[in-house]
Amino acid sequence: MLLGPSLLVSAILFTIGVVGVMLRRNAIVLFMCIELMLNAVNLTFVALSQVLGLGGQVMVFFVMTVAAAEAAVGLAIILAIFRHTRSVDLKNINLLQG
Amino acid sequence: MSGQTVFYILAGAAILSALLCIIQKNPIASVLWLISTMFALAGIYVLLQAQFIAAIQVLVYAGAIMVLFLFVIMLLNLGRDTGDLRGMPVRLAAVLVAGGLLGELVLLARVTPGSMALLRGTAVGAGTPMASFPAGQAGAAAPGAQGVVGAIAEPLFRTYLVPFEITSILLLAAVVGAVVLAKRKL
Numbered sequence: 193m194l195l196g197p198s199l200l201v202s203a204i205l206f207t208i209g210v211v212g213v214m215l216r217r218n219a220i221v222l223f224m225c226i227e228l229m230l231n232a233v234n235l236t237f238v239a240l241s242q243v244l245g246l247g248g249q250v251m252v253f254f255v256m257t258v259a260a261a262e263a264a265v266g267l268a269i270i271l272a273i274f275r276h277t278r279s280v281d282l283k284n285i286n287l288l289q290g
Numbered sequence: 291m292s293g294q295t296v297f298y299i300l301a302g303a304a305i306l307s308a309l310l311c312i313i314q315k316n317p318i319a320s321v322l323w324l325i326s327t328m329f330a331l332a333g334i335y336v337l338l339q340a341q342f343i344a345a346i347q348v349l350v351y352a353g354a355i356m357v358l359f360l361f362v363i364m365l366l367n368l369g370r371d372t373g374d375l376r377g378m379p380v381r382l383a384a385v386l387v388a389g390g391l392l393g394e395l396v397l398l399a400r401v402t403p404g405s406m407a408l409l410r411g412t413a414v415g416a417g418t419p420m421a422s423f424p425a426g427q428a429g430a431a432a433p434g435a436q437g438v439v440g441a442i443a444e445p446l447f448r449t450y451l452v453p454f455e456i457t458s459i460l461l462l463a464a465v466v467g468a469v470v471l472a473k474r475k476l
Binding site: 193194195196197198199200201202203204205206207208209210211212214215216217218220221223224225227228231234235238239241242243244245246247249250252253254256257258259260261262263264265267268269270271272274275280 | 293294297298301304305308309311312317320321324327328331334335337338339340342343346347350351354355356358359362363365366368375376380381383384385387388391392395396398399400401402406423425426428429430432441442444445446449450453454457460461463464465467468469471472474
């Protein structure tokens with residue numbers, strides 16, 4: 193039974209994802225860090241499905257679907273922004289700062 | 291090699307690749323390290339008796355989603371080194387947030403089936419702690435009876451049928467949204 197170690201790995205991966213989101217300014221790398229966090233959550237679901245039944249594994253499907261939809265829409269938004277500002281650096285994308 | 295050893299090797303590979311992914315300056319290297327993380331995670335899924343999820347992880351995540359990322363990076367010609375780390379104050383905040391979050395999550399990670407049973411109030415009776423989780427035991431037995439895919443298909447198409455159908459609407463909306471956003475002119 194690898195429940196505890198799996199949850200620990202998942203915690204570390206999630207934290208790495210959060211640090212990546214806070215540190216990087218490249219919008220695409222930011223998206224990849226979000227994918228990393230979703231993967232960490234998937235690992236939690238699979239680990240707990242050992243104890244709580246197969247519903248957790250079904251939930252991983254839904255997380256993957258949402259991740260795919262999010263990647264498609266998010267990358268389309270990044271493409272649109274790149275066309276507008278010729279950059280994906282977040283320091284050039286500050287429309288909301290007024 | 292025992293399952294434990296393989297697990298720790300894969301876990302180390304996953305964490306190392308994830309760290310390299312957020313450190314690399316070149317976005318393409320970043321994507322490749324993230325794919326490496328996903329392969330290691332697929333191996334961990336196999337060790338956790340979720341073989342079908344492992345296959346889907348490789349096919350959908352490493353195969354489709356990450357190729358989409360790679361595609362966009364190459365389309366935008368972003369494959370050169372750019373120092374794009376944020377400034378010192380944000381880095382300090384990131385370290386603080388990471389420390390707090392990791393502490394919290396490591397506390398959560400000390401969970402075992404025995405401690406979960408105690409939390410639920412069902413006292414651990416005779417035998418293993420797993421005895422107080424009938425759903426988990428049924429889930430562990432299902433692949434033997436129905437096959438690895440059948441064991442997941444049953445809850446997916448019975449208990450979770452409505453969420454499954456809603457997922458298709460989500461995907462349709464995402465496709466339409468992506469096309470609308472990516473078009474040069476509406």
